[in-house]
Amino acid sequence: MYPTYNIFIGSGDHIQNFGMRVSTTMTTILGRVIGPPELKLGDRNGKNIKITVDLDKCHWNLAGRSMVEGKPVEHWAILDFTSVGPYNKKLRRKEFVEKLIAKYKKLGIFMQEPIWYEESSMKILSSHDLLSELLEKINNICKYSQGGLQFLLCVMAYKNPGYKYLKWISETKVGIVTQCCLSPSANQGDEKFYTYLSLKINAKLGGSNVELNNRLPHFEGDEHVMFIGADVNHPGFRDNKSPSIVAVVATVNWPAANRYAARVCPQFNR
Numbered sequence: 001m002y003p004t005y006n007i008f009i010g011s012g013d014h015i016q017n018f019g020m021r022v023s024t025t026m027t028t029i030l031g032r033v034i035g036p037p038e039l040k041l042g043d044r045n046g047k048n049i050k051i052t053v054d055l056d057k058c059h060w061n062l063a064g065r066s067m068v069e070g071k072p073v074e075h076w077a078i079l080d081f082t083s084v085g086p087y088n089k090k091l092r093r094k095e096f097v098e099k100l101i102a103k104y105k106k107l108g109i110f111m112q113e114p115i116w117y118e119e120s121s122m123k124i125l126s127s128h129d130l131l132s133e134l135l136e137k138i139n140n141i142c143k144y145s146q147g148g149l150q151f152l153l154c155v156m157a158y159k160n161p162g163y164k165y166l167k168w169i170s171e172t173k174v175g176i177v178t179q180c181c182l183s184p185s186a187n188q189g190d191e192k193f194y195t196y197l198s199l200k201i202n203a204k205l206g207g208s209n210v211e212l213n214n215r216l217p218h219f220e221g222d223e224h225v226m227f228i229g230a231d232v233n234h235p236g237f238r239d240n241k242s243p244s245i246v247a248v249v250a251t252v253n254w255p256a257a258n259r260y261a262a263r264v265c266p267q268f269n270r
C-alpha cells in the first residue's frame with residue numbers, strides 16, 4: 001500500500017494530466033471469516049470419520065486416527081548417507097526402523113522391514129556420476145524383488161545442495177520414488193517427526209491422507225472433474241539459447257481431488 005501511495009503522491013501533475021485523481025481516503029468494506037471445513041480421516045479399523053479443523057489453530061490432528069486410504073509398505077529400502085562421518089550424525093538404524101514400523105502399526109497400516117540397506121556418505125551427493133551409479137545399483141538389486149521397490153528412504157546428516165541432484169536422478173533418470181529425512185530428527189525420535197514422515201510416504205505411494213468430507217460446491221452429478229494448472233517461464237528477451245519451461249499439473253482422483261500428476265518440459269526456440 002505505502003509504496004504505491006508514494007508513487008501517486010510523488011507523481012505531481014502527471015496523474016492530473018491524464019484526467020485522473022487519486023483519493024488518499026481508504027475505502028472500508030465488510031469481510032467475513034470463512035468457517036472451517038469438515039474433513040474426512042480414517043480410524044484404525046478402516047472406517048471414515050468426520051473432523052472439523054480447529055478455527056483458532058487452523059489445523060487438524062491425526063492423534064488416535066489414521067489416513068483415509070493407507071497404502072501398505074512391503075518393498076522399500078534405506079540409503080544411509082550418514083554411515084561415514086561424525087558419530088553424532090549417524091543414523092541409529094535399528095531404532096529408526098522399529099519406530100517407523102511402530103508408527104505405521106499405530107496408524108493401522110502394514111509396513112514390512114526394508115528389503116535393502118545401503119551405506120554411503122554425504123560426499124557422494126556432490127558427484128553426479130557416483131550418485132547415478134549408486135542409485136542404479138540399488139535399483140538393479142531391488143527390482144527383482146516381488147512387486148519392485150516402492151520407495152527409497154534417503155537419510156542425510158544435514159541439508160545439502162546435492163538434494164536436488166538426488167531427486168532429479170532418482171525420479172527422472174532411474175525411476176525410484178524417494179523420501180528424504182535428516183538423521184538428527186530421526187534419532188531424536190519425536191512422535192510428530194514419524195507422523196509427518198508417514199504422511200509423506202503414504203502420499204507418494206498413492207494413498208490419501210485426508211479428504212474433504214463433502215463435495216466441493218457447484219459440482220453436482222456423477223461426472224468426473226479435473227482441476228488443471230499450467231504455467232510457463234520464458235527466458236529474457238535477449239536470451240536466444242535458453243528454453244522456456246512449461247509445467248502442467250492436474251488432479252486425477254475425483255471427488256477427493258487431492259492427488260496430482262505433473263509434467264514439466266523445456267520448449268526450445270524455433
